[in-house]
Amino acid sequence: MKILIVYAHPNPQSFNHAILEAFTSGLSQGGHTYEVMDLYAVRFNPCLDGGDLAKLTAGKTPEDIRAQQEKVSRAEGIVLIHPVWWTGAPAILKGWVDRVFSMGFAYKFDEKTGHPVGLLKHKKGLVINTAGAGEEDAEASGMTETIHRAEVEGVLKFCGVREAHHVIFYNVIMTNDETRRRYLDEAKRLGEDF
Numbered sequence: 001m002k003i004l005i006v007y008a009h010p011n012p013q014s015f016n017h018a019i020l021e022a023f024t025s026g027l028s029q030g031g032h033t034y035e036v037m038d039l040y041a042v043r044f045n046p047c048l049d050g051g052d053l054a055k056l057t058a059g060k061t062p063e064d065i066r067a068q069q070e071k072v073s074r075a076e077g078i079v080l081i082h083p084v085w086w087t088g089a090p091a092i093l094k095g096w097v098d099r100v101f102s103m104g105f106a107y108k109f110d111e112k113t114g115h116p117v118g119l120l121k122h123k124k125g126l127v128i129n130t131a132g133a134g135e136e137d138a139e140a141s142g143m144t145e146t147i148h149r150a151e152v153e154g155v156l157k158f159c160g161v162r163e164a165h166h167v168i169f170y171n172v173i174m175t176n177d178e179t180r181r182r183y184l185d186e187a188k189r190l191g192e193d194f
């Protein structure tokens with residue numbers, strides 16, 4: 001499968017970057033092809049402003065948004081990789097979704113029923129997160145559920161991605177090297193089995 005990975009972490013030495021490398025090496029072993037959209041590396045502009053909205057409403061998609069939409073359309077699978085920041089995605093990734101998944105491209109409203117209809121044709125989506133919180137704390141606080149609803153249900157499935165999954169690697173700050181290695185093995189396996 002052709003997969004677009006949208007990756008949001010500013011530090012190439014981070015654990016998230018190690019997760020990205022493990023996942024992409026798994027993809028290659030599994031016979032998949034991929035493109036990585038490294039949002040910090042290209043300094044993606046995440047701010048959906050009044051000018052963007054006016055152009056999008058007039059049916060004139062800004063060039064940088066169109067380029068991203070072409071990447072999305074070329075892929076059969078879409079993967080978001082990011083650390084949990086304040087129970088959600090880093091602002092640069094939130095802004096990528098705000099700008100790129102525009103109405104008419106990623107979703108529309110059915111003229112008869114008024115219900116939203118997803119327009120993306122991807123067979124499969126996946127969100128991979130790392131979190132400082134442990135699994136029990138994250139579930140008790142609602143963090144796990146909140147991210148799942150926002151990204152898996154509220155973005156990927158809302159926009160039509162047929163099958164979407166969510167993996168969170170918990171406790172990454174306080175855990176030991178053995179667990180981190182296990183997380184990297186798991187990320188590689190997710191790529192192989194995508």
Ligand SMILES: Cc1cc2nc3c(=O)[nH]c(=O)nc-3n(C[C@H](O)[C@H](O)[C@H](O)COP(=O)(O)O)c2cc1C
Pocket residue numbers: 009014015016017083084085086087088130131132133134143172173
């Ligand atoms: C701005 C910021 C906000 C954060 N918010 C959360 C949070 O809401 N929940 C959580 O579990 N961890 C939170 N963390 C911890 C990060 O998830 C953690 O540092 C990251 O997953 C570690 O991966 P890395 O080494 O690749 O950065 C936050 C970290 C930062 C810098």
